[in-house]
Amino acid sequence: MPHFQPLTRLTAPALAALGLALTLTTLPGCGSRSDNEASGTDTATADSARPAVVDTVKLKLEAMRRDSLKADSIAKKTGQLPGAILPGHRIIAFYGNIRSKGMGILGREPKEQMFRKFAGVLKEWQAADPSIPVQPALHNVTITAQGTPGKDGKWRLMNSKATIEEVISWAREHKCILFLDVQPGHSTLQVELPKLEQYLKQPDIHLGIDPEFSLATMPGIRPNQRIGTLDAKDINFTINYLARIVSENKLPPKVLTVHRFTRKMVTNYKNIKLDPRVQVVMHMDGHGEPTLKKDSYHDYIQTEPVQYTGFKLFYEYDARPKPHHIMTPTEVLQLTPKPLYIQYQ
Structure with a gap:
């Protein structure tokens, strides 16, 4: 770290x-x-x-x-504030939920087995680009969209305090920073983010937001039935929210990842207002064969730039069907711009 x-x-x-x-x-x-x-x-x-x-x-x-x-x-x-992670490091993250085998590599395998795999991935990335140090990260989906509406009809559920504290301990044990990810369901970021403030006040904990599962503007739609959306005003709210936490707690800048793989997932991107206390990563979140992933990165990340860029690799989906394969670090580094946030699911 x-x-x-x-x-x-x-x-x-x-x-x-x-x-x-x-x-x-x-x-x-x-x-x-x-x-x-x-x-x-x-x-x-x-x-x-x-x-x-x-x-x-x-x-x-x-x-x-x-x-x-x-x-x-x-x-x-x-060019950056003291303690800023980007652009001086490349963040390599394992994504999922430690209580779920189906959401990603984080939680799919036994803890120590997963961290052994992660160590190998970090070595691959450092070898592929020795010019920039890797920063290991865990990315835990902490507020998760649900298939049922729940008591308040908001179609989302937050991890327990015990689960959040456990994933924090995993991250610190292995010198990782931690991202807490939010899938708002039919709630809003304005309602959900304050639930995480006690954790975001800590210098090694950052934030991810997922427009795919943001459905407040789509009444009656169940998560996974349709791809959700966030507007620039929602992202600006999040940036302002994190900037305040940084100021009030004298923290280094926060990293904010925004998942994206369609144009409508993020609207009015030109209206996003940056702040030096928050480093914004627009993260290409789609799966598929390499050509499709490269095209998505070009169309929704490169051609609609915000600040920094990210790229996701899927262990289960990118290699299907054969002869497709999971892109190597060397292949990913051929993208323009070279992503500074890499996520494995």
Whole structure:
């Protein structure tokens, strides 16, 4: 795991760009005029008798503004903030759910067997491109779309605290960073992300979001019946959410992966607003034979660039039918741009 150098507290003309300034400044103040009128208090007398009220919202906004300006100035000077993983490393991740054999290599095999395989994959990637160190990662689907609606009708289920803590321990035991992945079902990122905040406050835990299983705009559709979608406004919300966590907890930048293998999975990509505290990976998530995967990468990742790029390899699906095969690191590195996030499912 790279050494994380703590940031001096980040902070906003940039907040205006993040859309946070408007939210904070429209919060109602304490002791508004209507409160005084309702209580019958003589406002002038009461004000002279009490100490001046400290506008904590204004102070917090100003602190975050200074932090954002500092973050922007560092990013402009060096290209990244202290502790940033990208572009100085290539992230190699095993994906799945440690409680499921069907979701990916993470969970399909016994733990130690899986990590032995992972060690071999890391060596292959380091040998294929010695110019950039590999950063091992686990990518655990933590909020998972479901085949039944559940009590609240949202078609998703979150891992238990025990499961999340176990996968955190797996990652740290093997010097991996960890991605917690969200499949919102018929819920929204605005509702689901706060459930993960206690974990995202930790410097080695990052986030993935999956438009395929985001169906809030498709009432009555069961996950897997239709490919879902996220708009730039949803991704901007997520970026702003992570940026706040980075600032408030003095963390190195977070990595955000956004899965994609069709055009409609991410709409209005040109409206995505980047922030130096969040490194955005648009991740080609489709399976199939190599030519199809290369075409998907070109059409939905290369031609609609956001920031960094990713590429997924499927142990079970990419090699079907014969003579198709799982692309090698050398083949993947022939893509333009070379992906900095590689995921095995």
